[in-house]
Amino acid sequence: MKNKQLTNKKEILTKNQEIVLKLLEKSNEPLKAYSILFNLSEQGVKAPLQVYRALDRLIEIGKVHKIESKNAFVACINSNCTANSNAAFTICEDCDAVSEIHDNKEILKNLNYLANREKSKLNKYNLELYITCKNCLK
Amino acid sequence: MKNKQLTNKKEILTKNQEIVLKLLEKSNEPLKAYSILFNLSEQGVKAPLQVYRALDRLIEIGKVHKIESKNAFVACINSNCTANSNAAFTICEDCDAVSEIHDNKEILKNLNYLANREKSKLNKYNLELYITCKNCLK
DNA sequence: TTACATATGTAATATTATAACATTTAATTA
DNA sequence: TAATTAAATGTTATAATATTACATATGTAA
Ligand SMILES: [Zn+2]
Ligand SMILES: [Zn+2]
Ligand SMILES: [Zn+2]
Ligand SMILES: [Zn+2]
Numbered sequence: 001m002k003n004k005q006l007t008n009k010k011e012i013l014t015k016n017q018e019i020v021l022k023l024l025e026k027s028n029e030p031l032k033a034y035s036i037l038f039n040l041s042e043q044g045v046k047a048p049l050q051v052y053r054a055l056d057r058l059i060e061i062g063k064v065h066k067i068e069s070k071n072a073f074v075a076c077i078n079s080n081c082t083a084n085s086n087a088a089f090t091i092c093e094d095c096d097a098v099s100e101i102h103d104n105k106e107i108l109k110n111l112n113y114l115a116n117r118e119k120s121k122l123n124k125y126n127l128e129l130y131i132t133c134k135n136c137l138k
Numbered sequence: 139m140k141n142k143q144l145t146n147k148k149e150i151l152t153k154n155q156e157i158v159l160k161l162l163e164k165s166n167e168p169l170k171a172y173s174i175l176f177n178l179s180e181q182g183v184k185a186p187l188q189v190y191r192a193l194d195r196l197i198e199i200g201k202v203h204k205i206e207s208k209n210a211f212v213a214c215i216n217s218n219c220t221a222n223s224n225a226a227f228t229i230c231e232d233c234d235a236v237s238e239i240h241d242n243k244e245i246l247k248n249l250n251y252l253a254n255r256e257k258s259k260l261n262k263y264n265l266e267l268y269i270t271c272k273n274c275l276k
Numbered sequence: 277t278t279a280c281a282t283a284t285g286t287a288a289t290a291t292t293a294t295a296a297c298a299t300t301t302a303a304t305t306a
Numbered sequence: 307t308a309a310t311t312a313a314a315t316g317t318t319a320t321a322a323t324a325t326t327a328c329a330t331a332t333g334t335a336a
Contacts, residue, residue: 014284015284016284033322034322034323046285048324049285049286049325049326053283071292088252090252101252106248107248107249114228114239118272119275123231123268125267126264126268127264128206129252131260132259133256134256134257152313152314152315171292187315187316191314209292
């Protein structure tokens with residue numbers, strides 16, 4: 001048996017998706033698409049499209065998020081995102097450190113309220129908090 | 139007296155800033171930088187830099203916001219943004235309508251809480267709510 | 277097998293944004 | 307006022323980000 005049977009088809013990744021995700025997971029900062037491309041050139045990734053296509057899919061299934069204000073990509077560390085595509089990040093304006101916010105039930109509740117107030121339906125959200133982080137405040 | 143005296147120096151706009159802001163204010167949707175450029179070509183705006191420089195400044199003083207996930211720009215409709223650079227938007231996934239959220243005190247309170255929880259200081263935030271709007275829900 | 281959908285490869289090109297440097301205009305100050 | 311400095315503008319080129327279009331390959335279902 002080549003590929004073990006998975007209950008969730010979404011979790012079967014193709015080769016390109018796999019190596020892009022691996023790279024993002026071992027990176028400690030968001031990576032840009034062309035940086036991913038250069039990093040993976042020895043693994044057969046030779047064109048922007050290979051990267052963008054893999055990223056598109058990974059984002060679609062919630063394994064990767066795009067930090068819109070940075071045009072950069074991070075692996076998701078919050079198992080819950082897979083379900084709803086929501087994401088919330090803090091971005092330190094001093095040291096550029098980016099981290100995903102885990103416990104965001106309260107946020108979601110508020111945002112749902114905001115959307116409902118205008119009689120519209122919230123599908124997903126993107127939240128970027130620009131902060132000065134603990135270390136940089138010292 | 140050519141220019142009336144203003145208490146807040148920030149509100150004196152240069153020619154390019156003025157015409158870019160005017161265009162955004164009369165537009166009913168976010169505009170992309172190159173769309174602004176083409177729109178203003180007859181008014182002497184001939185190079186991307188003229189647009190980007192004006193936008194940078196307008197964003198800095200809170201008169202314009204960038205919708206990061208669309209690389210597009212809108213005039214601020216919330217007098218309060220000038221002070222804090224915060225912005226929150228709803229974006230309809232069906233009809234692309236974008237609108238700025240006015241009353242966001244509650245959001246700010248929540249986000250401050252999130253930042254404080256991690257012992258960091260919130261400087262500003264960018265929030266994009268992807269919704270299905272009132273009209274498109276019908 | 278055939279038919280279909282999905283994934284991949286490749287080249288070209290579109291879109292968004294900035295760097296570098298020259299010139300002009302406005303604001304300060306000697 | 308003239309001289310000095312700072313801010314804004316103009317212009318060209320180029321960098322960085324992302325997509326289109328089309329050819330080929332691979333996997334799946336009938
Ligand atoms: Zn996540
Ligand atoms: Zn920091
Ligand atoms: Zn605003
Ligand atoms: Zn709509």
